Amino acid sequence: MMFHDLSERERQVLSIIIQAYVINAAPVGSRYIAKNYNLGLSDATIRNVMADLEDEGYISQPHTSAGRVPTDKGYRYYVDLIMRVRRIEEEEKKRIDHNFKQLNYDPKDSAEVLKAVAKVLGSISQQLSVVISPKLSNALFERLDMILLSSSRIMVVLSIQSLFVRTIVMELNLEVSRQQIDSVIELLNQRLSGLTLSEIRNSISRRLADCDKDKALLNMIVRSADNLFDDSPVLERLYIAGTEYIVNQPEFDQPQKVRDLVCMIEDKSRMVELLFERDDDLVSNSTSGLDVSISIGRENTASTAEDFTVVTTPYYVGNTMGRLGVLGPKRMDYERVVRLVNYMADRLSHSLS
Structure with a gap:
């Protein structure tokens, strides 16, 4: 997005309009700024600065009142060139720790950890939080187990990279004994452990070619390799929380807005795209120094997300990367949300490693 080079005075006024609008959810007028902020400027001067900002497309007048609200361009300028993100305060960390303690979850179960992080991020940010399990393309396969459900049905349990487990039920077109299954498990674990899922998919037939027993x-396992060792993000491992907080915000006093939100939440594949679509645009914010992707309004490809901002960041488990983020109205406290998202990503990486 091309920006007009704003003067220091224009930056100050734009920043105040955004901060005041975030707090009050009401258009901001020149008289309000003159009265509440000691800029050393008259009401008339502030009005002129606001007129210039409006001409450049950074703010707009929603109706005939004297107040202005930020545009997508105004938010983008603020996020890229004005915002400064401080380190998270100890008091905020204590609140987060307290919220985790309130949840009864198993820290050794990756699914429960991801669910807990989504709940805490939603409640602390008062926005919609989304946590997606890691992309498994570089995940290391640790071991495989099989549970015989019947003479022609088995459950395959894959342990992948630290705490991640996948279970797949397979129908057999042959009858197998427990002894045969144990023999195959031992062989597969010997030959495949330590490889990535993509390596296994691409080479499993060659690695098992010399096995006669x-x-x-074994042929059935090879034929099912694309499904068994699939490395795409698993939609069932997408965790969303915070709906009860976000719908209380003024933006959702219109039924259509609530419907758009519900449609997004229900479309899991679309939600995954929203969080991953700006991966290539992930940059260290020039003023905050933090790796975040912030997608504002119409920068989101989904038409239902045009009134939202999506703030996301990666977390890491070994060689794998997952993603977590916050989705909320464009009128959000960007500095705080960025701080929270980064802290929760660090905490999640640490918990799962």
Whole structure:
């Protein structure tokens, strides 16, 4: 986005309009700024600065009142060139720790950890929080187990990179014994452990080509490799929380806005795209020094997300990367949300590693 080079005075006024609008959810007028902020400027001078900002597209007048609200361009300028994100305060950390303690979850179960992080991020930010389990393309396969459900049905349990587990039920077109299954498990774990899922998919038939024992069962595993060792993000491992907080915000006093939000929440694949679509645009914010992706309004490709801002950041488990973020009205406290998202990502990386 091309920006007009704003003067220090214009930056000050734009920053105040955004901060005041975030707090009050009401258009901001020149008289309000003159009265509440000691800029050393008259009401008339502030009015002129606001007129210039409006001409450049950074603020707009929603109706005939004297007040102005930020545009997508105004928010983008603020986020890229004005915002400064401080380190998270100890008091905020204590609040987050307290929220985690209130949840009864198993810290050794990755699904419960991701769910807990989504709940805490939603309640602390008062926005919609989304946590997606890591993309598994670079995840290391640790071991495989099989549970015999019947003579022609097995459950395959894959342990992947630290705490992540996938279970897949397979129908067999042959009957197998427990002894055969144990033999195949031992062989697969010997030959595949330590490889990435993509390496296994691309080379499993070659790695098992010299095996003559239990050939029928092994052939079935090879034929099912694309499904068994699938490394795409798993939609069931997408966790959303905070709906009860976000719908209380003034932006959602219109039924259509609530419907748009519900549609987004229900479309899990779209939600995954929203969080991952700006991966290539991930940069260290020039003023905050933090790796965040902030997508504002119409920068989001989904038409239902045009009134929202999406703030996301990656977290890491070994060689794998997941993503977490916050989705809320464009009128959000960007500095605080960025701070929270980054802190929660660090905490999640630490918890799962």
